Amino acid sequence: MGEPVARETRHDHAVVGTGGGPLAQSVERRVGAKTAKALGKLGIRTVGDLLRHYPRRYADRGRLSELRDLRLGEHVTVIAEVARSDIRPMRNRRGAILTVQITDGTEVVTLTFFGKHRGSLEFHARKLRPGLTGMFTGDVSNYRGSRQLLHPDYETFEDLDAEFAAVDRAERPIPIYPAGQSIPTWKIRTSVAAVLDTLDADDVPEPLPEHYRREHGLPDAFTALHQIHAPRTDGEWKQAMKRFRHEEAFVLQAALAQRRAAALAEPAVARPARSGGIREAFDARLPFDLTAGQRDVGAVLEEELGEPVPMMRLLQGEVGSGKTVVALRAMLQVVDAGGQAALLAPTEVLAQQHLRTVMALMGPLAEAGMLGGAAEGTRVVLLTGSMGVSARRKALAAAASGEAGIVIGTHALLSEVVQIPDLGLVVVDEQHRFGVEQRDALRAKADVTPHLLVMTATPIPRTVAMTSFGDLETSTLRELPRGRAGVTTTTVVPADKLRWVERTWERLRQEIDDGGRAYVVCPRITSTGTVVSGEDPDGEDVAELAVEMVGGAEQVVADVQTPKQDRPTMSAVEDVLPMLRALPALQGVAVGQMHGRLSPEEKDVAMADFSSGRTPVIVSTTVIEVGVDVPDATMMVILDADRFGLSQLHQLRGRVGRGTRPAICLAVTTAAPGSTTFERLSAFAGTNDGFELAETDLRLRREGDILGASQSGRSSSLRLLRVLTDAAIIEAARTAARDLVARDPGLTGEAGLARMVADSLDEEAAAYLERT
Structure with missing residues (x-):
């Protein structure tokens, strides 16, 4: 078998062809209604969709063999005549079996086909009539x-000419397509051939400029489609794969370059x-010195904010590297210049944490106009969907009047009633929780395009940054502020080793007795798995449902692939809370809870009690994942x-070790040693370097999980491009696409590229281009 070359993936409609022409035609016109319906279940609706449904891998027919030379286990291709065929019901189970005897005049070999019923095999029986000659490939x-x-x-084949043609094809690679229950790979192969031969x-x-193809030795699109679907040699499909990886990178980078331009x-x-x-007064009152990284990034932001063109920058950094201080200094620079700044956070917990910080x-x-406020200061207000009417009205008025120089909020900031008249800077925290259209909705509130600073505490490999955030320039903070002890120990605890688990809770008690605080994190709130508890005005429950129930997008895939009965029940806050309260090791220790179902007031009380030490242990979901800052938190236990x-x-893990005392993190798991899951947890325990973990994550996960719509603001049309191994292609495409867009912003000289860019963007992203 040939090497695998393309993963099975979702194939979005209208990747090519909506601009008109044969590629825009419905596949039904070419392959019939029944086949078109089956293809539609794979997302294939047009001729263009079908041609971009690339083979997943290629099989090798092997050399033509004589029937007398066949050996068990060999992968062979033979030419022989059908001697007889028979369909009969299976003896010991439901279903039917078709046996076909083929012969070369001396030897006889049996072909065997199984089906759910007789009708499912009649197609093969009709094609394999006695007297016909054929070419057969199998093990x-x-x-x-x-x-x-x-x-x-x-x-x-009916005649000698057809046989000669088949022998010629015997040495060619066989494309194997991502298929489904509704349609097998051979039927897709037949459908592709039916449309490919009718095109010129x-x-x-052709989306790739001619000079770019020459520079990289790439065939044109028409030739590459033939090479990838009907290759004569392995070299042809490999060349075509290379071409389409360049094409995917170039189309994406051109779209991002247009957006940026x-x-x-x-x-x-x-x-x-x-x-x-x-800002100068703020710097003077800081109780610590800025790190070298904070100063360097701050200087870049200061320069770009001082220009009459919009700053568009991504600030990524290690957990606890001080991104908030950098962003706040940028916001204060804008306030000094007579403008306002808005900080958009994904959850109320994080928005309130930002306000407190x-x-x-x-x-x-931050208290201008208030008793004790500084005369040269400004106002900072919070705006969330769950605020009371009076508090909300005051916050809206302060923002609309310009009295509030800094407005912090959740999705509520995107509401039409929110007015920020002199919005000079938009800061989006945890960008992966938002789409392009959401950050743009906030920017659209300004009469003049505001500057943009996007922040993420999830380190992003460079290739992912170039693809997901290609319209932004990137700054990185790696250095942690002086005085932070960090997490000195991370250990994987096998859940089936009961003494290890007992020791976990004993160790937690030691931390509490020493004055520390401890988080116990669960993947879900309730044992039944229902999380949503009513409508959240910020849409927060929807966001938490995805992360609190299964702990991340990649786990959704695992849940689908693994039978439910084979998976242990996940730990839930409602079960772990009483269990901890009943443990002898924790007698006399107050244990609280924190999750998305609590009201904003309950969340505030829970975090205040935890921070003060009144409740030194808190059982939580991932609602504390980002932004929560309790310096005395020195231990975290992550269940499941x-x-x-x-x-x-x-x-x-970044929620602990934020003070002067070193912290410990224990990851409890039922994963079997040697499994991919255990490998992932071992990698987590082996380093505190988020950038190293990001690279490991990228190796273990599908790129589609990273290049999703929530990050890039567009449906991912990447089928072949690998962000981990195709860094050179991405870099070359980015440079060339930016140069091209700089010369020709509308891509008027590259009609094929312009059409492909337009087709690959969804409606919301296309609207973004129109607005900006």
């Missing part, structure tokens, strides 16, 4: 002392730094750690 096995080929690939070069758009073409208000302003860092500088992704585990 040789033994049945009751006779050689057989089980479910072989085959083709029959003018029917296939469109945004940069809009004027922005320059917000230069001002001496003697709020900002208020604590700014002190009187195998239910979480690597990046999420790293985020959770």
Whole structure:
């Protein structure tokens, strides 16, 4: 068999062809209604969709063999005549069996086909009529002392010319397509052949500029489609695969370059730094020195904010690296220049944490106009969907009047009633929780395009940053602030080793007795798995449902692939809470809870009690994953750690060790040693370097989980491109696409590319391009 070359993946409609022409035609016109319906279940509706449904791998027919030379276990291809065929019901189970005897005049071999019923085999019986000659490919096995080929690939021919043609094809690779229950791979192969032979070069758009193809030795699109679907040699399909990887990278980078160029073409208000302003006063009251990384990134932001073109920058950094301080200094620079800044957070817990952090860092500088407030200060307000009417009205008024220089909020900031008239900077925290259209909805509130700073505490490999955030420039913080002890120990605890588990709770008691705090994290709230408890005005329950129930997108895939009865029940807050309270090791220790079902007031009380030490142990879901900052938290126990992704585990671990005392993290799991899941947890325990874990995560996960719509703001049309191994292709495409868009923003000289870019963007992302 040939090497695997393309994973089975979702194939979005309208990747090519919506601009008109043969590729836009419905497949039903070419292959019939029944086959078209089956193809539709794979997302294939147009001729273009079908041609971009690439083979997953290629099989090798093997050399033509004589029937007398066949050996058990060999993969063979033979030419022989059908001697007889018979369909009969199976003896000991439901279903039917078709046996076909083929002969070369001397030897006899049996072909065997199984079906759910007689009708499912009649197609093969009609094609394999006695007297016809055919070419048969399969693995040789033994049945009751006779050689057989089980479910072989085959083709029959009516005359000698057809036989000669078949022999010629015998040496060619056989494309194997991602298929489904509704349609087998051979039927897809037949459908592709039916449409491919009717096209000419003018029917296939060419998105790659000619000079780029020459530079990288790539065939044109029409030639590459023939090479990938009907290759004569392994070299042809490999060349075609290379071409389509370049194409996917180039189309994506062109779209991102257009988005960036469109945004940069809009004027922005320059917000230069001002001496003697709020930011200078803020720097003077900071109780710590900025790290070198914070100073360097701050200088870049200061320069870009001072320009009359929109800043578009991604700030990524290790958990606890001080991104909030960097962002706050940028916001204060904008306030000094007469503007306002908005900080968008994905959950109320994180928004409220940001408010507490900002208020604590700014002190009187955040209380202008209030008793004790600094005269040179500003106002900081919070706006969330669950606020009371009076508090909400005051926050809206402060934002609309310009009195509030900084507005912190959740999705509620996107509401039409929220007015921020002189919005100069938008800061989006935890960008992976938002789409492009959401961050743009906030930017659209300004009369003039505001500057944009996107933050993520999930380290992003460079290739992913170039694909998911290709319209943004990237800054990185790696250095942790001085004085933070961090997590010194991370250990994987096998759940079946009861003494290890007992020791976990004894160790937790020691931390509490020493004045520490401890998180116990569960993957779900209730044992029944129902999380949503009513409508959340911020849409927060919806976001938490995905992460609290299964711990990350990649775990959803695992749940689907694994039978429910084979998986142990997940730990739930409602079960773990009484269990901990009853443990002898924790007698006398108050244990609280924290999750998305609690009201905002209950969440505030829970976190306040935990921070103060009144409740030194808190059982929580991933609602504490980001932003929560309790310096005295020195221990975390993650139950069912195998239910979480690597990046999420790293985020959770970042909630401890934020003070001067070293912290410990214990990951309890039922995963079997040697499994991929256990490998992932071992990688987590082996390093605190989030960037190293991000690379490991990328190796263990499918790229589609990372390049989803929530990050890129578009449906992923990447089928062949591998962000881990195709870094050179992505880099080359990015450079060339940016140069091209700089010369020709509308891609007027590259009609095929313009059409492909338009087809590959969903409606929301296309609207983004129009707005910016």
